[in-house]
Amino acid sequence: MRLTAEVATARLDEHVHGVFATLHPERGPDPQPVVYAVHDGHVGVPIDRVKPKASSRLQREDNLAADPRGSLLVEHWDLDDWSQLWWVRADTEHLPDPDPALVDALADRLATTVPQYADRPFHRVLVCRITRVTGWAASEG
Secondary structure (H helix, E strand, O other), X not given: OEOOHXXXXXXXXXXXXXXXXXXXXXXXXXXXXXXXXXXXXXEEEEEEOOOOOOOOOOHHHHHHHHOOEEEEEEEEOOOOOHHHOEEEEEEEEEOOOOOHXXXXXXXXXXXXXXXXXXXXXXXXXXXXXXXXXXXXXXOOO
């Protein structure tokens, strides 16, 4: 069954992990697992110093600079009870110069929901405006 925008947004807001897909100029879709936060119609994806990386500049940033569209997919899977299956997709548009207050609010949300981010170990937070939210669930529960 299709989720209402309100239910889909609530499920997106309740979670902190999903798959964020950007568009690589040559390869096309470029999905990556991410931690994220939602605030006031925006998604924040941190570029952190916690997980090892070859560089603090990530491919997803280059992808968003070339094409600001992205999509965040969050899903729940239960092997034993398929009536609990659901997914939510948030289509997004990257904001290259977001309001600092919005960045701070997203960073605060990350710091309070993800223990590894309590000290805000971010190089920066990518900010995207949510342009559309869709979702599906196997049941109303």
